[in-house]
Amino acid sequence: MVRTIASLLAIVAASIGAETALAACDDAVPKQGIVAAHERRDISPADLVRLRDIGLPDVVSGKVSPFALSPDGRSIAFVVTRAEPTDNTICSALVVVPLDGDIAGGKARPRVLDIGGALPFSRGVYRGLFIKSGVPALITPVWSPDGKSIAYRKTVSGIVQVIQVNVDGSGAAAVTRSETDIEDFSWSPDGSQFTYLARPGELESRRRTEAAGRSGWLYDSSVLPNESLDPRAWAKGIPLKAFTVDLSTGATRAATEDERLRVFPAPLTDTSYEMEARAGNGATAWTQRSGGGPESEQRLWATLPGREKQACAHAECTGRIVQTWWDSAGSSVMFLRRQGWNKEVWALYHWSPGTNGLALITQTPDALTGCLPAGKELICGRENAVMPRRVVAIDLRSGKSRTVFDPNPEFAQFRLGKVQRLRWINDRGLPAWGDLVLPPGYDGKSRLPLVITQYHSKGFLRGGTGDDYPVFPLATRGFAVLSFERPPTVSSITPGVTDWDEALTVQFKDWAERRSIFSSLDRGIDKAVATGFVDPGRIGITGLSDGASTIEFALVNSRRFAAAAMSTCCDDMLSSMVLGGFAWGEHNIKIGLPPSVDNDRDYWRPVSLSVNARKIDIPILMQLADRETLLALPAFGALREAGKPAEMFVYPDEYHDKWQPAHRLAVYQRGIDWFSYWLRGTRDPDPAKQDQYARWDGLRTLRDKARALNSP
Numbered sequence: 001m002v003r004t005i006a007s008l009l010a011i012v013a014a015s016i017g018a019e020t021a022l023a024a025c026d027d028a029v030p031k032q033g034i035v036a037a038h039e040r041r042d043i044s045p046a047d048l049v050r051l052r053d054i055g056l057p058d059v060v061s062g063k064v065s066p067f068a069l070s071p072d073g074r075s076i077a078f079v080v081t082r083a084e085p086t087d088n089t090i091c092s093a094l095v096v097v098p099l100d101g102d103i104a105g106g107k108a109r110p111r112v113l114d115i116g117g118a119l120p121f122s123r124g125v126y127r128g129l130f131i132k133s134g135v136p137a138l139i140t141p142v143w144s145p146d147g148k149s150i151a152y153r154k155t156v157s158g159i160v161q162v163i164q165v166n167v168d169g170s171g172a173a174a175v176t177r178s179e180t181d182i183e184d185f186s187w188s189p190d191g192s193q194f195t196y197l198a199r200p201g202e203l204e205s206r207r208r209t210e211a212a213g214r215s216g217w218l219y220d221s222s223v224l225p226n227e228s229l230d231p232r233a234w235a236k237g238i239p240l241k242a243f244t245v246d247l248s249t250g251a252t253r254a255a256t257e258d259e260r261l262r263v264f265p266a267p268l269t270d271t272s273y274e275m276e277a278r279a280g281n282g283a284t285a286w287t288q289r290s291g292g293g294p295e296s297e298q299r300l301w302a303t304l305p306g307r308e309k310q311a312c313a314h315a316e317c318t319g320r321i322v323q324t325w326w327d328s329a330g331s332s333v334m335f336l337r338r339q340g341w342n343k344e345v346w347a348l349y350h351w352s353p354g355t356n357g358l359a360l361i362t363q364t365p366d367a368l369t370g371c372l373p374a375g376k377e378l379i380c381g382r383e384n385a386v387m388p389r390r391v392v393a394i395d396l397r398s399g400k401s402r403t404v405f406d407p408n409p410e411f412a413q414f415r416l417g418k419v420q421r422l423r424w425i426n427d428r429g430l431p432a433w434g435d436l437v438l439p440p441g442y443d444g445k446s447r448l449p450l451v452i453t454q455y456h457s458k459g460f461l462r463g464g465t466g467d468d469y470p471v472f473p474l475a476t477r478g479f480a481v482l483s484f485e486r487p488p489t490v491s492s493i494t495p496g497v498t499d500w501d502e503a504l505t506v507q508f509k510d511w512a513e514r515r516s517i518f519s520s521l522d523r524g525i526d527k528a529v530a531t532g533f534v535d536p537g538r539i540g541i542t543g544l545s546d547g548a549s550t551i552e553f554a555l556v557n558s559r560r561f562a563a564a565a566m567s568t569c570c571d572d573m574l575s576s577m578v579l580g581g582f583a584w585g586e587h588n589i590k591i592g593l594p595p596s597v598d599n600d601r602d603y604w605r606p607v608s609l610s611v612n613a614r615k616i617d618i619p620i621l622m623q624l625a626d627r628e629t630l631l632a633l634p635a636f637g638a639l640r641e642a643g644k645p646a647e648m649f650v651y652p653d654e655y656h657d658k659w660q661p662a663h664r665l666a667v668y669q670r671g672i673d674w675f676s677y678w679l680r681g682t683r684d685p686d687p688a689k690q691d692q693y694a695r696w697d698g699l700r701t702l703r704d705k706a707r708a709l710n711s712p
Contacts, residue, residue, distance in 0.1 A: 025089075028052075028092075028115060029052070030407065040413055040415045042415050042473075043416070044473060045668035046085060047414065048462060048470050050082060051411070052081065053082070053407075054078055054080055056369075057467065058456070058458075059459040060369065061322035061323070063275055064140065065372040065379075066138060066140055067379050068141040068142060073099070076097055076374070077096045077150050078141065079094055079141065080095050084661055085662050085665040089118075092116045092117060092154075093116075094112070094114040094141060095110050095113070097110045099374060111169065113165045114152075116154050117155065118155070119136035120136070120137045120160045121135070121659070122137040122138070125235045127584060128235055129224065129234065130232065130235055133657050136659070139154075142186065145189060145190065145191040149164050150167060151163065151187065153182055153185070160178075161174045161176045162176045162194055164247075176196055176245055178198045178243075179200065180199050180202045181199075182198050184263050184264065185197065186262045186263045191247075193245060193259075194244065194247065195244045195262060196242070196243055196244075196263070197260075198241065201233070201237065201238035201239070205233035209231055209233075213230065217231055221581065221583040225581055226630040242259060243255055273286040274286060274287045275335075276324075281330035283331070284303045285301065285302040285303075285326060285333045285335075287301070293503070294498075294499060295488075297318050299311060300317040300333070302333055302351075302353040304330075304354060305330075310356075312353070312358070313356060314351070316349055317335075320343050323335065323336040327396075331353075331354060332351065332353075333353065334348065341423050341431050342432055342485060344433060345365055346365070346368045347360060347362070348362050348368070349361060350396070361394070361396060361397075366382050366384040366387075367381075367384070367458050368380045368382055369382075369459075378394045378396055379404065380393075385461045386419055387460060388462075390406040391405040392404060414472070415476075417438040418438045419435050420435070420438070421433055421434075422527040424523045424524055427516075428487075428490065428519070430493070430516060432487040432520040432523075432524060433485045434482045434483060434484045435485075436528050437475045437481040437483065438475060439476060440476060449480070449535055449539070450538065450539045451469065451479045451481050451482075452484055452539070453471060453481060453483050453543075454486070454542065455484060455543065455547040457483040464483065464543070465543075466547075466656075468565075468567045468664075468667045468668070468671065469565065469667075473668065478680060479680075480533055486517055487516065490506060501590060504591040505591045508593060509592060514549060514553040514606070517546075517550050517553075518553050521550060522558065537562070540562060540564065540679055541554060541565075543567065548570070549571050549607070552607050552608070553607050556615075562618065563679060564619070566620065569631065569635055570631065570635040571608065572604065572610050573599070573611075573634075577589070579633075579634075580631060609638065610638035613644060614642050616644050619646070619674075619678055620646045620647075621647055621674045622648040624648065624649070625650075625651055625655055625656060626651060626653065627655055628656060642706075644702060647695065673689065
């Protein structure tokens with residue numbers, strides 16, 4: 001394929017300008033000189049939605065960083081996003097920040113080089129099909145070799161293209177005109193070309209699907225009925241292909257193999273190697289599982305030029321290693337390891353393979369993500385329970401950390417309650433923790449209703465996994481909140497597990513994983529009640545995905561909860577075996593779940609809301625993505641037929657993780673109203689919400705009838 005884009009550049013630039021206007025926001029980065037207000041105030045749901053973000057929204061371990069270091073090592077570039085719920089927009093900004101300046105003192109200033117809208121969605125291959133979860137893709141800028149421009153991926157007229165931005169602020173333009181999303185790219189060594197990866201086969205796949213629709217689609221394993229009824233292309237049938245663009249002419253051609261390898265380097269020969277890092281002198285470091293299973297501990301290895309591979313002999317070199325890097329000389333490996341109680345501590349080490357010397361640089365309970373070497377420092381995102389993510393530089397000798405850029409200086413104005421970490425083990429001896437958040441100014445004299453968020457509690461406490469239930473705004477409304485960090489899986493302590501299918505088989509056998517997690521949650525609640533701050537009769541529970549599965553098991557197998565709010569639903573025979581598509585159902589059969597034709601209600605009885613609908617008397621709020629609502633209908637329909645207190649809201653054009661700011665705020669506010677009504681007996685006086693309370697009064701009547709029928 002050879003085609004030119006020079007004649008289309010003006011059209012593309014106009015499209016970029018139009019999208020910039022739609023998504024424009026003048027506060028993509030904080031205004032210079034912002035200081036906390038003299039009068040501190042409580043944080044609202046809208047405040048939380050509007051927080052600026054850098055990198056992936058959750059604390060995710062991995063070797064990919066959102067930061068890009070300039071060729072001279074003096075600046076970093078990254079993308080900042082900020083949501084605005086009032087007009088349901090997301091602003092993204094390409095930002096450059098100097099590493100050697102004093103931003104707080106006004107001597108250096110972050111510069112916004114380009115502005116756009118929402119980031120592209122990430123997507124993964126599940127059971128052979130591409131699926132989007134709603135999580136934004138990690139967009140990492142790439143500096144040109146001469147440091148005069150930066151390129152990054154950005155959505156233009158609905159397709160992800162490569163945008164080249166001049167560092168001097170003189171302009172930005174698309175340098176690609178791909179007909180399908182660009183998934184990765186790199187500069188040529190001389191900066192005259194780009195090589196990018198895309199899947200042009202998707203176009204023909206869409207055409208075939210559209211043509212097949214004229215005579216009817218065959219319903220087979222390529223259909224995901226909960227999302228849509230059109231067949232999808234199998235991922236293996238639309239491979240990535242590499243193309244190279246000449247920046248001087250705009251001509252695009254198929255890339256050579258060497259050019260492709262610059263974008264997607266060949267892995268090491270052994271496919272069991274993980275967390276690979278390569279130095280300029282050819283030295284290589286990697287981790288390898290010390291056991292045969294996918295959840296076994298990792299061990300650090302390295303190969304120096306001209307030497308045999310070598311395992312690090314220190315105990316600290318085995319465990320949960322999340323990132324590795326070489327120093328500039330290619331003689332020493334730095335690595336980030338999670339350790340301590342249920343891996344709650346982040347520790348940075350320095351290992352010299354030549355001498356086998358090991359040194360601890362620093363350790364902290366703060367989450368460190370997306371770290372990137374920058375000379376004598378390591379650039380990381382850093383956050384903790386009461387501090388949203390900020391960019392820091394960690395001195396690799398002293399371990400001291402300094403703030404490079406705080407995207408949310410306004411956060412200092414908010415009054416937050418005390419956060420107390422609780423630790424415990426479950427009935428299988430597996431460690432877990434929870435962060436107990438109390439209302440601002442709470443005096444400890446009265447017991448509080450408790451709301452549980454799940455299923456991770458790493459980093460800043462925003463809204464639990466999926467970010468649907470706002471921790472600090474709930475606390476300001478008079479709730480204690482237990483942010484629950486789930487224990488390791490039961491399969492991780494089961495001998496003989498060699499792959500993920502075997503791990504899932506262990507987890508689903510007799511619902512072992514659900515029992516283990518609920519045991520942890522149950523004991524965590526006991527810990528919270530033992531503080532004297534929590535009323536054991538007023539406990540609510542929230543959750544998405546695995547957290548929603550925990551809700552189902554908890555409501556079926558305990559009487560601890562007075563209200564629940566779910567963002568996905570449900571583990572049910574029809575949902576898991578049929579309504580999620582044949583590919584999912586066939587995989588579930590493979591790992592030991594009974595096929596729907598068996599109608600094995602006894603298997604599903606420990607967890608299924610539909611099977612147990614007549615015994616459920618807890619009010620349940622479901623706030624679901626439209627793409628997942630079908631999976632909830634067996635349970636929701638059974639609860640309705642049984643006259644149980646359940647309400648469902650469906651959010652259009654949403655995924656597993658909700659992405660739209662207006663929806664995020666609505667989910668936040670409705671969840672607060674829901675638990676305020678059921679656990680505190682309070683109502684928002686807003687006239688617009690009175691129909692809501694009339695419905696909930698009806699649900700209360702249903703709850704009381706259900707409890708009367710279920711009472712001995």
